Amino acid sequence: MAQAYxxxxxxxxxxxALRMVVPVGRSGWxxxxxxxxxxSWIIIPLAPFSILCAELGRREIAKNPKKHGMGxxxxxxxxxxxxxxxxxxxxxxxxxxxx
Numbered sequence: 001m002a003q004a005y006x007x008x009x010x011x012x013x014x015x016x017a018l019r020m021v022v023p024v025g026r027s028g029w030x031x032x033x034x035x036x037x038x039x040s041w042i043i044i045p046l047a048p049f050s051i052l053c054a055e056l057g058r059r060e061i062a063k064n065p066k067k068h069g070m071g072x073x074x075x076x077x078x079x080x081x082x083x084x085x086x087x088x089x090x091x092x093x094x095x096x097x098x099x
Contacts, residue, residue: 023069029057030069033076040083047083050076 036050054076061067
């Protein structure tokens with residue numbers, strides 16, 4: 001006689017833990033925005049791309065409620081905004097030096 005084994009029950013807690021480690025169910029744009037937001041502090045010209053990816057990720061998450069990654073979108077916006085402040089500051093300094 002075959003013995004029945006219990007099936008694995010996935011809880012919401014397990015899904016949350018998996019989503020924290022692996023980008024499962026996240027918007028690709030949100031993932032890109034998060035990494036670009038972090039890197040744009042070092043490679044400043046990536047800041048506008050970080051903001052662009054963050055906006056595209058925000059729109060994708062708004063359209064599909066099953067998608068996650070709003071934290072990465074916020075990271076993209078904040079990192080991109082800080083990078084843009086550096087770009088604008090440099091341009092203002094450069095204009096002052098040229099004049």
